[in-house]
Amino acid sequence: VADEVEDRDLDEVARILAPLRAVYATRRRLKNALALTFRGCVAYDWQSAFISFSAAAEAILTYSSKPGLTDRLAKSYVTLVGAGRLGRKSAYDRFKRMYSVRSDIVHGRAYDRKHPSRNLADLVEFSDILRQLWKVVLESPKVRSALEGDDRKRQKFLLKL
Numbered sequence: 001v002a003d004e005v006e007d008r009d010l011d012e013v014a015r016i017l018a019p020l021r022a023v024y025a026t027r028r029r030l031k032n033a034l035a036l037t038f039r040g041c042v043a044y045d046w047q048s049a050f051i052s053f054s055a056a057a058e059a060i061l062t063y064s065s066k067p068g069l070t071d072r073l074a075k076s077y078v079t080l081v082g083a084g085r086l087g088r089k090s091a092y093d094r095f096k097r098m099y100s101v102r103s104d105i106v107h108g109r110a111y112d113r114k115h116p117s118r119n120l121a122d123l124v125e126f127s128d129i130l131r132q133l134w135k136v137v138l139e140s141p142k143v144r145s146a147l148e149g150d151d152r153k154r155q156k157f158l159l160k161l
Contacts, residue, residue, distance in 0.1 A: 033059035
């Protein structure tokens, strides 16, 4: 949350508004991710928000229902947002660490997390991951086109990058 809005902030919003509208109007895979992102933004509790955000990330990144989902999602995430060797490793580890929180929630292991500030910090971190994904998606017609495709098209695109 920012106390002030500057011209560059408005310029960035203007730059992504048309692609965002196109994603919504296309009513395909990325619209699902957009709806899940919105649900995370308006969720009442951190667990619901986290699950919505992680489901949105999956909707953006997934291309297979085979075992190994977490690694595949982390690799796809790094493919889209990672920068440089150290950046890629860090992004990969970050995604996996945050996705493990999602797993703890879904599998009933998060009920005993004792530190509310840690829960909110994790939620902020995962929302940042999702924000980075959306930035890449909304700034590139090529990325949007590939990610709107079927699983085979998505896999080919992500593995070729």
